[in-house]
Amino acid sequence: MKREAALKVTLLAGGVGGAKMAEGLAALGDIELSIIGNVADDDAFHGLWVSPDIDTLTYSLGGMINRQQGWGLADEGTRALDTLTMLGEDTWMMLGDKDFGLHIYRTMRRAKGDRPSEIARDVAKAFGVKPQILLPTDDKVQTRVRTDDGWISFQDYFVRRKCAPEVRELQFDGIEEAEPTKEALTALGEADLIVIAPSNPLVSIAPILETKGLRGAVARAKAPKIAVSPFIAGKVVKGPADRMMAALGLRADAAGVAERYAGWLDCLIIDHQDEALSADINAHGISAHCSDILMKDQADKARLGREIVGLGRQWLKKQLKEGRAG
Amino acid sequence: MKREAALKVTLLAGGVGGAKMAEGLAALGDIELSIIGNVADDDAFHGLWVSPDIDTLTYSLGGMINRQQGWGLADEGTRALDTLTMLGEDTWMMLGDKDFGLHIYRTMRRAKGDRPSEIARDVAKAFGVKPQILLPTDDKVQTRVRTDDGWISFQDYFVRRKCAPEVRELQFDGIEEAEPTKEALTALGEADLIVIAPSNPLVSIAPILETKGLRGAVARAKAPKIAVSPFIAGKVVKGPADRMMAALGLRADAAGVAERYAGWLDCLIIDHQDEALSADINAHGISAHCSDILMKDQADKARLGREIVGLGRQWLKKQLKEGRAG
Numbered sequence: 328m329k330r331e332a333a334l335k336v337t338l339l340a341g342g343v344g345g346a347k348m349a350e351g352l353a354a355l356g357d358i359e360l361s362i363i364g365n366v367a368d369d370d371a372f373h374g375l376w377v378s379p380d381i382d383t384l385t386y387s388l389g390g391m392i393n394r395q396q397g398w399g400l401a402d403e404g405t406r407a408l409d410t411l412t413m414l415g416e417d418t419w420m421m422l423g424d425k426d427f428g429l430h431i432y433r434t435m436r437r438a439k440g441d442r443p444s445e446i447a448r449d450v451a452k453a454f455g456v457k458p459q460i461l462l463p464t465d466d467k468v469q470t471r472v473r474t475d476d477g478w479i480s481f482q483d484y485f486v487r488r489k490c491a492p493e494v495r496e497l498q499f500d501g502i503e504e505a506e507p508t509k510e511a512l513t514a515l516g517e518a519d520l521i522v523i524a525p526s527n528p529l530v531s532i533a534p535i536l537e538t539k540g541l542r543g544a545v546a547r548a549k550a551p552k553i554a555v556s557p558f559i560a561g562k563v564v565k566g567p568a569d570r571m572m573a574a575l576g577l578r579a580d581a582a583g584v585a586e587r588y589a590g591w592l593d594c595l596i597i598d599h600q601d602e603a604l605s606a607d608i609n610a611h612g613i614s615a616h617c618s619d620i621l622m623k624d625q626a627d628k629a630r631l632g633r634e635i636v637g638l639g640r641q642w643l644k645k646q647l648k649e650g651r652a653g
Numbered sequence: 654m655k656r657e658a659a660l661k662v663t664l665l666a667g668g669v670g671g672a673k674m675a676e677g678l679a680a681l682g683d684i685e686l687s688i689i690g691n692v693a694d695d696d697a698f699h700g701l702w703v704s705p706d707i708d709t710l711t712y713s714l715g716g717m718i719n720r721q722q723g724w725g726l727a728d729e730g731t732r733a734l735d736t737l738t739m740l741g742e743d744t745w746m747m748l749g750d751k752d753f754g755l756h757i758y759r760t761m762r763r764a765k766g767d768r769p770s771e772i773a774r775d776v777a778k779a780f781g782v783k784p785q786i787l788l789p790t791d792d793k794v795q796t797r798v799r800t801d802d803g804w805i806s807f808q809d810y811f812v813r814r815k816c817a818p819e820v821r822e823l824q825f826d827g828i829e830e831a832e833p834t835k836e837a838l839t840a841l842g843e844a845d846l847i848v849i850a851p852s853n854p855l856v857s858i859a860p861i862l863e864t865k866g867l868r869g870a871v872a873r874a875k876a877p878k879i880a881v882s883p884f885i886a887g888k889v890v891k892g893p894a895d896r897m898m899a900a901l902g903l904r905a906d907a908a909g910v911a912e913r914y915a916g917w918l919d920c921l922i923i924d925h926q927d928e929a930l931s932a933d934i935n936a937h938g939i940s941a942h943c944s945d946i947l948m949k950d951q952a953d954k955a956r957l958g959r960e961i962v963g964l965g966r967q968w969l970k971k972q973l974k975e976g977r978a979g
Binding site: 408431 | 699701732734737740752753754755757760
């Protein structure tokens with residue numbers, strides 16, 4: 328039996344949910360995985376540049392993530408942060424000692440003028456990450472959240488205020504001028520399958536898609552585009568996407584996600600519990616596919632990864648048949 | 654009995670030996686202590702500004718020093734440095750996790766444009782340091798060491814190469830342009846007693862004295878000037894001063910130290926073992942005073958501190974008498 332060729336899969340991913348999906352796909356032996364991560368929640372802390380979503384991908388795929396919390400490194404210390412606290416710094420952003428080593432390194436390389444993409448690639452390599460971790464842009468894009476107290480940074484909203492304030496508006500500072508990386512454009516152009524992780528559509532996936540040229544590259548790509556819903560039964564597994572979407576007057580369920588991705592998405596994988604939403608999803612020209620989408624452990628991640636890639640291959644065969652018929 | 658007024662003591666100090674002397678003086682209740690530290694072995698590591706001698710003073714006087722090694726903080730970790738090693742950085746400079754917290758803070762404040770003196774003052778306060786830690790200059794001065802392999806930085810010579818290369822020449826880059834701080838000038842001008850710690854005369858005390866105006870301020874000060882020899886029986890307790898002085902053709906003993914400080918020093922405290930050098934020291938117009946100068950523990954430091962201050966008070970009384978007589 329002839330072995331199927333390695334499928335080129337490009338994943339668009341945010342933080343924790345994105346990293347889980349990345350792990351599920353990375354567990355498959357017969358694909359070449361590239362991941363375009365989110366840099367819009369990057370921020371400076373104590374003069375160091377921190378890139379939480381990219382680090383969560385790196386730590387997860389390097390097998391060094393703290394599995395209990397889903398972010399940060401295992402076996403971490405807080406000595407550096409404790410010193411900063413003692414020195415009077417506001418240390419609500421949890422940064423571990425190992426973590427600080429990376430932030431120091433990143434900041435030093437950025438100061439030298441190295442491209443953030445190259446830094447992320449070298450860091451991933453040092454952490455033993457096999458898939459490619461790509462940045463949508465090397466430019467600075469920063470999510471800002473308008474609350475009743477005014478505009479605040481994403482980490483201020485997410486970590487310091489624990490997503491408590493109602494979100495009135497979102498904005499990605501710098502996105503108009505940000506140039507897409509050639510690596511991200513290539514990964515989208517050459518993909519056999521594009522996967523959208525069950526990440527927050529508004530603050531994880533949107534800043535990737537809204538980077539100049541990237542939404543177009545996704546839409547134009549011949550590859551089937553399959554997303555996994557971050558919603559199960561009207562709730563997200565982690566993070567504020569449900570409350571955020573509701574607060575912004577958007578439909579806060581899997582059908583609301585379909586609405587966000589309408590126009591280019593081929594298939595949305597939803598949970599069995601959300602089967603009733605299929606018709607609403609189909610109405611956006613998106614095929615709804617039911618499955619168990621909760622990723623509790625490595626086995627769940629790999630199973631979902633396999634299912635997505637299986638679906639992708641089916642889609643490709645269908646396209647090929649239609650192409651021949653046409 | 655009337656209590657004697659708090660004596661204003663200004664100490665010139667380098668790293669480990671300087672910090673021990675500072676602790677000995679700080680243990681006395683009846684003096685106001687200011688310490689002018691050495692910044693010429695400061696350097697950048699991984700993009701962070703490290704100030705080893707000032708930190709050794711701060712950690713010692715804050716009671717948080719690692720007493721076994723005499724530098725660095727107690728209960729330290731190496732997670733940040735291990736990450737930097739994993740990322741391919743050259744990590745011969747031992748920097749602990751708590752330590753990194755301080756270097757991150759210092760670098761951030763410097764980037765904001767804050768004066769290094771103000772940063773050092775705020776750090777000392779946060780570490781619970783009672784004496785004033787002052788910098789000779791807020792400008793960048795860096796000791797360079799010429800070896801047979803060419804010019805290298807002081808930390809490269811001291812830490813990375815463990816003082817193994819022969820020293821052919823010393824140079825303090827930037828010292829010609831460096832402006833003295835007003836704090837250092839004031840501490841010298843207002844001192845009742847100036848003490849020179851048993852630090853390396855060539856790389857710890859010289860860069861302080863050679864900062865514009867500081868040698869003059871010491872020389873002009875009415876206060877008696879008392880130094881403690883870093884040599885005992887022709888050897889230094891710690892560091893490369895003995896080999897360094899010999900390699901540069903200087904006399905490598907307590908009398909060699911007297912030669913370095915001739916012209917302005919009043920009294921050199923030497924070890925009982927070096928009593929035979931008294932005549933050579935006196936020949937430089939410096940009074941030799943014998944004592945036990947090895948500081949093995951806190952009691953030794955305090956005893957030596959008390960002895961120095963006692964000597965200083967005697968000197969002041971003598972000056973007063975001579976003044977009345979004159």
